[in-house]
Amino acid sequence: MVTTAAISGVTTSSALVGGEVTDDGGVVISTFPTPSTASGAKAVSGSGTGVFSDILTGLSPSTTYYVRSYAINSAGTGYGPQVNFTTAASARDAAVTNVLKTALTKKYKRLKKSLKRTKSKSKKKQLMKKLKIFKKRINSL
Numbered sequence: 001m002v003t004t005a006a007i008s009g010v011t012t013s014s015a016l017v018g019g020e021v022t023d024d025g026g027v028v029i030s031t032f033p034t035p036s037t038a039s040g041a042k043a044v045s046g047s048g049t050g051v052f053s054d055i056l057t058g059l060s061p062s063t064t065y066y067v068r069s070y071a072i073n074s075a076g077t078g079y080g081p082q083v084n085f086t087t088a089a090s091a092r093d094a095a096v097t098n099v100l101k102t103a104l105t106k107k108y109k110r111l112k113k114s115l116k117r118t119k120s121k122s123k124k125k126q127l128m129k130k131l132k133i134f135k136k137r138i139n140s141l
Contacts, residue, residue, distance in 0.1 A: 002019065002071045004018075004083050011094040012093075014055055014059060015055070015059065015085055015087065016055050018051070019080055021052070021069060025070045029042050037072075043070075060087065063086065067082065108131065111127055
């Protein structure tokens with residue numbers, strides 16, 4: 001199993017990446033889609049198996065990066081799904097994005113609590129739509 005975690009903590013020059021692997025691996029990062037260990041993408045190695053995370057540093061501002069987790073075993077190299085993110089243009093942009101993401105996440109959690117308490121099917125349906133929109137917004141930041 002190889003999974004790539006959502007990217008978080010994006011600034012002008014760094015980001016928190018991670019995933020989960022069942023064999024030795026890590027993440028590969030590139031400014032081009034579909035990074036791989038064979039394509040010369042920068043590899044950030046994890047240690048061993050399981051869930052891991054790492055902070056990428058030295059990134060360029062206003063740049064889109066593509067990330068995939070990978071694991072290597074006797075059968076070869078396997079990759080998790082690709083995720084991408086764009087570094088902030090300035091420290092102010094990064095701060096605004098983090099404030100917005102925090103506010104959206106709080107609202108998302110309140111909506112989830114409301115969904116659990118709601119008995120009406122139509123109200124549940126409305127809340128599910130809102131939750132989906134909020135989740136999409138949060139993941140786009």
